[in-house]
Amino acid sequence: MGSPERHLSYGDYTDFSQGHTGLWDMEDAKPSRGLPSMPLQGVYLSRFDMLLSDDTAWLLRKADMATPLTRDVEQIRCKEVGQCPGIDSPGLGLELCPPVMDGQVEIEERCLEQVQSLVVGEVLKDIETACKLLNIPPDPMEWNPGNVQKWVLWTEHMYRLPQVGRDFQELSGRDLCMMSEEDFRQRSSQCGDVLYAHLDIWKTAAWMKERCCPEDSSVNGTEELCSEVDSCCTGQPIHLWQFLRELLLKPHNYGRSIRWLNKEKGIFKIEDSAHVAKLWGIRKNRPAMNYDKLSRSIRQYYKKGIIRKPEVSQRLVYQFVHPV
DNA sequence: CATGAGGAATTCT
DNA sequence: AGAATTCCTCATG
Numbered sequence A: 001m002g003s004p005e006r007h008l009s010y011g012d013y014t015d016f017s018q019g020h021t022g023l024w025d026m027e028d029a030k031p032s033r034g035l036p037s038m039p040l041q042g043v044y045l046s047r048f049d050m051l052l053s054d055d056t057a058w059l060l061r062k063a064d065m066a067t068p069l070t071r072d073v074e075q076i077r078c079k080e081v082g083q084c085p086g087i088d089s090p091g092l093g094l095e096l097c098p099p100v101m102d103g104q105v106e107i108e109e110r111c112l113e114q115v116q117s118l119v120v121g122e123v124l125k126d127i128e129t130a131c132k133l134l135n136i137p138p139d140p141m142e143w144n145p146g147n148v149q150k151w152v153l154w155t156e157h158m159y160r161l162p163q164v165g166r167d168f169q170e171l172s173g174r175d176l177c178m179m180s181e182e183d184f185r186q187r188s189s190q191c192g193d194v195l196y197a198h199l200d201i202w203k204t205a206a207w208m209k210e211r212c213c214p215e216d217s218s219v220n221g222t223e224e225l226c227s228e229v230d231s232c233c234t235g236q237p238i239h240l241w242q243f244l245r246e247l248l249l250k251p252h253n254y255g256r257s258i259r260w261l262n263k264e265k266g267i268f269k270i271e272d273s274a275h276v277a278k279l280w281g282i283r284k285n286r287p288a289m290n291y292d293k294l295s296r297s298i299r300q301y302y303k304k305g306i307i308r309k310p311e312v313s314q315r316l317v318y319q320f321v322h323p324v
Numbered sequence B: 001c002a003t004g005a006g007g008a009a010t011t012c013t
Numbered sequence C: 001a002g003a004a005t006t007c008c009t010c011a012t013g
Helices: A010-014 A039-046 A054-060 A068-081 A090-096 A103-134 A145-158 A173-178 A181-187 A192-211 A214-218 A221-232 A240-249 A273-283 A291-304
Strands: A258-262 A267-270 A317-320
Touching: A103 A145, A103 A192, A103 A240, A103 A273, A145 A173, A145 A192, A145 A273, A173 A192, A181 A192, A240 A258, A240 A273, A240 A291, A273 A291
Parallel strands: none
Antiparallel strands: A258 A267, A267 A317
């Protein structure tokens, strides 16, 4: 297994997005199979608990106990790796003993701080992306039962969890947020805890946003705001071609399902047809969506001059007639 | 067997 | 009304 170019997403820190090894496809979720042995992985994960130290320490104070993000990630990771917290995570040691700063450690800490803020930024961006594609508000408290259902299905498919969407029907976001981890487990013994952890990340992110809204324009906040306005606030339903574009815009999230072959010419390839169809189905509340139907919709675009097959026709490869 | 093209009826907003 | 969905037949590799 190589080390392909990959950007950060909170999935990466939980190892979900790597490899599609189907770790979660089986009930007996055999750990370790296909788990990448990249050294970075361990560092990121084990140190994730420090995410909220220093400049982001305020995040911790949301709940005066353990950091939600940390706890979540650690828990998700445990489930994934099949281990218990603390057993092999050097990062946790920092909670137990005061940091001893020699030069080496200090440098490491610096790097870590940078990684931490990077991670927080990426997590927020990923959530924003998901919101746009799902057309749901970022704050789980505002979700209606339909939003909840979308989020559950989406999370299931993004992280290859066992399918438990039905277990969370008829719940509002408020209900969901009130539920304890135990409640989640009761609804789904398989992955209730993981869903709970994911939700907690969203809750924390919403809380963060609420806290530091105005000055959040640091990187590309305005750009994000604009695209949010034109894609979701116009009220009209999203078009399939727009949806595909948005997926293509986020290669670090969806690159394993759909990616550019030639961005300049607008040529793209659907790598995982079933997955793309599923995501589209979730977006449109069409549980029966499949690639058969999705491709029919794409073919409707031929006549309209929105999408075509490229010069040299290849399976699952299409081309936007008007690339950006 | 999955993909691809396109007709036709239906549904959704 | 327009876009997408659903279902279908036939073709291709």
